[in-house]
Amino acid sequence: MEPGVIIREYTIPANDFVVAGEASSSVRKLLNQMGVAPAVVKRTSIAMYEAEINAVIHGHGGRAHVEIDSEKIVIRISDDGPGIPNVELAMQEGWSTAPDSVREMGFGAGMGLPNIKRHADAFHLDTEQGRGTTVNIIVHFR
Amino acid sequence: MRIEEITGLLEAEILTVNHDKDMDIRSACGADLMSDVMAFSKENAMMITGLVNPQVIRTAEMMDIRVVVFVRGKKPQPTMIDMAEERGIAVLSTELPMFAACGKLYQQGMHGRGDS
Numbered sequence: 001m002e003p004g005v006i007i008r009e010y011t012i013p014a015n016d017f018v019v020a021g022e023a024s025s026s027v028r029k030l031l032n033q034m035g036v037a038p039a040v041v042k043r044t045s046i047a048m049y050e051a052e053i054n055a056v057i058h059g060h061g062g063r064a065h066v067e068i069d070s071e072k073i074v075i076r077i078s079d080d081g082p083g084i085p086n087v088e089l090a091m092q093e094g095w096s097t098a099p100d101s102v103r104e105m106g107f108g109a110g111m112g113l114p115n116i117k118r119h120a121d122a123f124h125l126d127t128e129q130g131r132g133t134t135v136n137i138i139v140h141f142r
Numbered sequence: 143m144r145i146e147e148i149t150g151l152l153e154a155e156i157l158t159v160n161h162d163k164d165m166d167i168r169s170a171c172g173a174d175l176m177s178d179v180m181a182f183s184k185e186n187a188m189m190i191t192g193l194v195n196p197q198v199i200r201t202a203e204m205m206d207i208r209v210v211v212f213v214r215g216k217k218p219q220p221t222m223i224d225m226a227e228e229r230g231i232a233v234l235s236t237e238l239p240m241f242a243a244c245g246k247l248y249q250q251g252m253h254g255r256g257d258s
Contacts (some may be wrong), residue, residue, distance in 0.1 A: 018221070021200035028204070038206070045204040046180060053197075057173075106193045109177030 006030070006068040012052055012077070014061030017105050023064045024049040031073070036141055043119040044073055044139045050112040051077040051135045057102050058082070059133060071141055072121075078134040084127040091117070143167050143252055145209060145232055148188070151246050154211060154236035157223055159233040165208055170252050172244045176201040184254075190243050194218055199225040199233075208232060213240045 008030070010023035024045055025053050031041045048064070055062035059079025067074045084090045100106025113135075117123045122138035145163055149156050171182040172190040179189060179201050188209035189202055194216050202210050210226065211234045213220060218226075218233060226233045236243055 018196050020197060021204070025200065025203060042183070042204075042206055046183070049200070049204045050180060104176075105195055106174060106176035106197060109175050111177045111181055115180055 004069060008064075008066040008068075010064040010066070012055045012059075012062045012064060012079075014059075017056070020053055021057045022051050023066075027066055027073075027075075030068070034068070040139060040141055044075075044137075047116045047119040047123075047137045047139065050116045051075070051137065053107055054112050054133075054135070055079045055081075056135070057098055057107060058084075062132075073139050073141075075137040075139075076134060077137075078120050078132060080132040082105055083129040083131055083133055084125070085090075085129055087125060087127060089119075093099060143247075143250065145234075147250075148209065148211070148247070149234060151250060152211065152234065152236040152238055155233040155246070155254050157218070157233045158226050160227045161208070167252070169207055169254055170244070170247055171254060172240055174240075176229055177232060179205060179207075182241060182254075188252075190240060190247070192216060194222070196222055196225060198222070199229070202226075202231050203229050209234065211236060211243060213238055213243050217233055 013019055028045045055077055059081030062079030065076040089095045093114045094110040096108050096110035102108040120137045121140045124136040127133040167188045168186045169184040170188045173179050174193045176197055187207050187257055189207045190211045194211050199222050209232045213236055215237045217235055
């Protein structure tokens with residue numbers, strides 16, 4: 001491990017809308033404590049929370065791995081869910097495969113992935129049908 | 143607009159105590175879809191919603207939304223109030239429906255665009 005790198009691991013429970021967002025909330029608190037600029041904290045929060053909610057909704061839960069150094073935050077959220085059959089469609093605003101139960105919770109409008117991309121400095125999606133999805137997000141502090 | 147003014151305007155009940163009573167709310171969004179709220183990125187903002195679940199408070203936290211108003215007399219569960227108190231988010235409940243609540247705020251100069 002490089003000196004000065006903070007690493008955090010979180011478990012994201014499946015279909016639990018009460019604790020969904022706990023990982024993002026913890027990272028947000030950590031960044032605030034570190035004195036990261038509020039605009040950067042907000043961009044990171046939005047990107048990570050969207051990815052975390054996706055893992056809850058679509059991925060049967062998953063894991064978040066977070067690395068913070070003096071320049072950036074790297075977030076990797078992975079799940080063992082069904083994978084995304086058509087990434088091009090999934091990246092379109094408004095495209096969603098979320099069930100009604102998720103929509104009743106206020107999510108599943110098909111804005112998640114595009115919103116992550118919008119707020120991240122780097123965004124990469126690895127997905128394989130039947131194997132799962134990993135979302136990689138980097139946000140630079142300046 | 144201060145919380146006291148918002149509470150008076152919407153004839154709302156205030157359900158939290160741990161928030162900045164003097165904060166100046168400059169912009170608002172009205173939505174039942176948290177996905178839409180996540181696309182709304184303004185400072186010193188409030189949310190008006192008919193959706194009642196913990197993710198409303200969580201979304202407000204992520205978006206730096208300082209005030210959440212539940213319409214149609216909906217009341218959040220105690221766990222949601224606790225979440226809001228921990229995060230310094232003010233929670234209000236009004237008997238007004240969404241359209242009327244938004245209309246009253248808009249009429250008093252609260253727009254969706256914030257300062258920009």
